[in-house]
Amino acid sequence: MPYTEYWNxxxxxxxxxxxxxxxxxxxxxxxxxxxATTPFHQRKFDAVRFKPEQLKTLDDLRRxxxxxxxxxxxxxxxxxxFGDMLATDPNNAIRYHLTxxxxxxxxxxxxxxxxxxxxxSEMWCYGLWGFGVRPEDIVYFAFGYGSFIGFWxxxxxxxxxxxxxxxxxxxxxxxxxxxxxxMGVTTVCSTPTYALHLWQxxxxxxxxxxxxxxxxxxxxxxxxxxxxxxVKHQLEEAWGAKCGDTAGMTExxxxxxxxxxxxxxxxxxxxxxxxxxxxxxxxxxxxxYEELGERVVTSFGRGFIPLIRYRTKDMVMKVPASxxxxxxxxxxYSGGIRGxxxxxxxxxxxxxxxxxxxxxxxxxxAIDEFQIYIWRKEEVQxxxxxxxxxKPGHEAEWVVLQHKLAKDLANAHEGLRFNIERVExxxxxxxxxxxxxxxDVRPVAQY
Amino acid sequence: xxxxxxxxxxxRLTEQERELLNVYEALKKLASQDDLPPCAARNVRRxxxxxxxxxxxxxxxxEQLYEFGV
Numbered sequence: 001m002p003y004t005e006y007w008n009x010x011x012x013x014x015x016x017x018x019x020x021x022x023x024x025x026x027x028x029x030x031x032x033x034x035x036a037t038t039p040f041h042q043r044k045f046d047a048v049r050f051k052p053e054q055l056k057t058l059d060d061l062r063r064x065x066x067x068x069x070x071x072x073x074x075x076x077x078x079x080x081x082f083g084d085m086l087a088t089d090p091n092n093a094i095r096y097h098l099t100x101x102x103x104x105x106x107x108x109x110x111x112x113x114x115x116x117x118x119x120x121s122e123m124w125c126y127g128l129w130g131f132g133v134r135p136e137d138i139v140y141f142a143f144g145y146g147s148f149i150g151f152w153x154x155x156x157x158x159x160x161x162x163x164x165x166x167x168x169x170x171x172x173x174x175x176x177x178x179x180x181x182x183m184g185v186t187t188v189c190s191t192p193t194y195a196l197h198l199w200q201x202x203x204x205x206x207x208x209x210x211x212x213x214x215x216x217x218x219x220x221x222x223x224x225x226x227x228x229x230x231v232k233h234q235l236e237e238a239w240g241a242k243c244g245d246t247a248g249m250t251e252x253x254x255x256x257x258x259x260x261x262x263x264x265x266x267x268x269x270x271x272x273x274x275x276x277x278x279x280x281x282x283x284x285x286x287x288x289y290e291e292l293g294e295r296v297v298t299s300f301g302r303g304f305i306p307l308i309r310y311r312t313k314d315m316v317m318k319v320p321a322s323x324x325x326x327x328x329x330x331x332x333y334s335g336g337i338r339g340x341x342x343x344x345x346x347x348x349x350x351x352x353x354x355x356x357x358x359x360x361x362x363x364x365x366a367i368d369e370f371q372i373y374i375w376r377k378e379e380v381q382x383x384x385x386x387x388x389x390x391k392p393g394h395e396a397e398w399v400v401l402q403h404k405l406a407k408d409l410a411n412a413h414e415g416l417r418f419n420i421e422r423v424e425x426x427x428x429x430x431x432x433x434x435x436x437x438x439x440d441v442r443p444v445a446q447y
Numbered sequence: 448x449x450x451x452x453x454x455x456x457x458x459r460l461t462e463q464e465r466e467l468l469n470v471y472e473a474l475k476k477l478a479s480q481d482d483l484p485p486c487a488a489r490n491v492r493r494x495x496x497x498x499x500x501x502x503x504x505x506x507x508x509x510e511q512l513y514e515f516g517v
Binding site: 018022 | 455456492493495496497499500503504505506509510511512513516517
């Protein structure tokens, strides 16, 4: 029997009015669960006198207060380690992951129960199957497998699909290239940056991945570049393979959008498991189709930490399902995640908040002025360099400071490598009022 | 056995959906037994975790399972 194009034909082609009825039913149950089990949501709902039974239509969603990352961080700081957001006993968890915080060293920590963790891979199944991954595929994960959630869910999704999974783990780029070729890998999962890096390193060794590997699909995640036409074209040429974009976030544990095999220039929203609102970032009113707005997500998955109307600061543009010819009734984000409404930067898949970096730098009394300099190495790899000036009289501290600061910053950012560079005193601009200590000189994406 | 005739949207269950839901309910019943040997208790939970995905994807249930440690 030939494979169906959809992981879940019933819901992926559900008429939109039924899809919305399903979302409403799930939303009400989710709100009941959250209100009954988490002080965080009780407090928020009570503050605006919202009761789950007020949800009569999907438009009533707007009665629910929006949840912010800052509120989550406050909750974590007031009640370490997980705040007052856990809906059940931590003993029910089987998995712990984290993502970098918005301020200082406190990360956002998440727990998943058994079915939550499996749901995370289930969402990846929608995306991977939708892009054409099948049991016959051999899938390589160019991924470090740490406490950063990254491709963990995709790994288990491929096992669930029945593909042969090759975990790249802690290997050199050269070793990864050889394994991809030797094992006849058909699908590579990677960030766009690292997929380009793999190609470049292969080229330096005289290897043409488009000709010498069996790779026909590259699944991209962790950076917006997977939907930037120029980058995608470059990757598809380099690998001789179709490249599919996906996007997710640690806060929900998985992906919420994916590009299907029809490659419509956008990513379908998994609408039977998420409500994705797009709001005008100024007045929080709903943005229409083809209007840029901010993503606000409600997840029907991870019950351990209910996420309801969570403000993401992601910049998106929703278009109707009819923009794609695949037959799914799920709307899309044209161009995937297009950027940010705040100052968060994405460096090799890791979230970096300048104010969190500054909070760590300010722990060092020997540092006077500094600049966070984000650049692109050899047109491929994003780098973050902290340029800093040492206060006169503290020069002897530089060597130890350089290593310790790099370590502190990495520890607060899922192991991300920070370059630390000392500049002569007085070279960096000194600010008296509004400081501009961030310089992002990477090329601007063109959609 | 499943004690409903309809899915979350109120549509009548197909025979296949009813079978899936019955397996799910049977696993919940097993998971509630506290005298299963570890090899059964833990694998029943793994199976329940998987059946939750299938029945949830197909709109047959939307509930939490933490009471079973799942």
